[in-house]
Amino acid sequence: MPRDAEKARAALGSSVGVDLDWSSFRTIASLWGQYGFCARIRDRARQQSFVLKHISPPAPSTGSVSHERKLKSYLNELRFYRLYAKTITAETGLALPEPYFLSSTESLKSSGTFEATLLLSDLSESFPLRAPPHLPLDYALAGLRWLAQFHAFFWESDSESQGELAPIGSYWYLTTRWAEFEEIDTDEWPHFSREFAERLHNRLLGFPRGDLSLRKSYMEKGRSPSYQASAYDFQYTGYGYGAVDIAYLMTSSVSLATLQGQGESQLLDFYHDQLTHLLGHRCRGYDRSVLQLHYELALVDYVRFMAGWGLWGNSSWARHRVDEIMGIWSCDGGVRNDRNILHVLGGCTRAASRRFTVVAAVAGSGR
The missing domain is CATH 3.90.1200 (Aminoglycoside 3'-phosphotransferase; Chain: A, domain 2)
Structure with missing residues (x-):
């Protein structure tokens, strides 16, 4: 299994609610500054395609404004999908990715590493x-x-x-x-x-x-x-x-x-x-x-x-x-x-x- 797939599988755990076919996993992009990756993966039952976004930032330099800006942006993205994505689509008909799984390990107020994982519907279908x-x-x-x-x-x-x-x-x-x-x-x-x-x-x-x-x-x-x-x-x-x-x-x-x-x-x-x-x-x-x-x-x-x-x-x-x-x-x-x-x-x-x-x-x- 590719290393990116191993990271993503460990981050998702067993509570994702979708039976993913890990043999279909394909990395499609790296995040800016090597902060993670995006991949496509299908589920076994319906053969629906998903986009999996995994954020795992490198160790920052002390007091890095750029690093803090990026971490805040990923937390902001998680909030957007949790609070608004489904409502926007339901009320306006706008096409946005539907969130199936969202998680992050720590808030910015915590010390230590930050990781986040998003499993989203694949708009390209x-x-x-x-x-x-x-x-x-x-x-x-x-x-x-x-x-x-x-x-x-x-x-x-x-x-x-x-x-x-x-x-x-x-x-x-x-x-x-x-x-x-x-x-x-x-x-x-x-x-x-x-x-x-x-x-x-x-x-x-x-x-x-x-x-x-x-x-x-x-x-x-x-x-x-x-x-x-x-x-x-x-x-x-x-x-x-x-x-x-x-x-x-x-x-x-x-x-x-x-x-x-x-x-x-x-x-x-x-x-x-x-x-x-x-x-x-x-x-x-x-x-x-x-x-x-x-x-x-x-x-x-x-x-x-x-x-x-x-x-x-x-x-x-x-x-x-x-x-x-x-x-x-x-x-x-x-x-x-x-x-x-x-x-x-x-x-x-x-x-x-x-x-x-x-x-x-x-x-x-x-x-």
């Missing part, structure tokens, strides 16, 4: 099309449709006060990314001062999301011309602007051809139409201009992270868009003024400043 690395329009619309339903489910949720999910939904938020911030070349990125980064971070606090790249998804071709999306990997789901998910999706997954011309604006229009239709009267005040501001704040913040961590995805497009956004923010009667950028981050219109709390889906990669 019902959604056989793997999303391509550069999403064409139909795939992008399916992702935005999924996000609108997810955000509507959590719209202005009060769960944040109960500490059920991560207080900030993303893997790049500033308070755990100072090391990356210090790597920013300020000659190349003159706007990304410490004061700017802190104000931008504070402006984004208290509204949901996570890390949804549609590389973390499967698709199916519906009976209509459109595709239907599913999503998995919810480590970094938490509170924030739903637009954080949109900015991440645009930068990481949507094809450049889809974003060109009016493409970006049309995708935002589509998401806003989907969301407001689902929310009805609950979306009062969340007009298209508010979404635009939230999206621009989120896009600038993600590029701020990439400037120190490394550029990827549609980075040239994102950088160009951030230059445009910063140029608009800095204008005062036609004169560029960087202090105006800080003014924009310090306060916006009443509607734009209102807490449209949502849970961001940012599907976590374990970074």
Whole structure:
């Protein structure tokens, strides 16, 4: 039996409730930083496929912010599946993995090692099309449709006060990314001062999301011309602007051809139409201009992270868009003024400043 299978079998024990066929075990991915693995396995009776995720982190360096962030993200993922996954699917019809077994050995308050195991339904059986690395329009619309339903489910949720999910939904938020911030070349990125980064971070606090790249998804071709999306990997789901998910999706997954011309604006229009239709009267005040501001704040913040961590995805497009956004923010009667950028981050219109709390889906990669 492969070593990964031995680890997983020992972690599951005899209480899993599914008769797994261990001869079918196949490792399909390693978790970021060698924190564990994901595998596929079938049960004997129904030949149903499952995804088994086993987290067993390496020994951390003393006081490692990165290690603590990752462990918190895995505990967050466990909470998401325990508290929300089945309810979301039942109430919205969204495709998420169904949890069959969830366990963790210790909380972060304990000393010693941390391990966790998740046995989840395999979405690829019902959604056989793997999303391509550069999403064409139909795939992008399916992702935005999924996000609108997810955000509507959590719209202005009060769960944040109960500490059920991560207080900030993303893997790049500033308070755990100072090391990356210090790597920013300020000659190349003159706007990304410490004061700017802190104000931008504070402006984004208290509204949901996570890390949804549609590389973390499967698709199916519906009976209509459109595709239907599913999503998995919810480590970094938490509170924030739903637009954080949109900015991440645009930068990481949507094809450049889809974003060109009016493409970006049309995708935002589509998401806003989907969301407001689902929310009805609950979306009062969340007009298209508010979404635009939230999206621009989120896009600038993600590029701020990439400037120190490394550029990827549609980075040239994102950088160009951030230059445009910063140029608009800095204008005062036609004169560029960087202090105006800080003014924009310090306060916006009443509607734009209102807490449209949502849970961001940012599907976590374990970074």
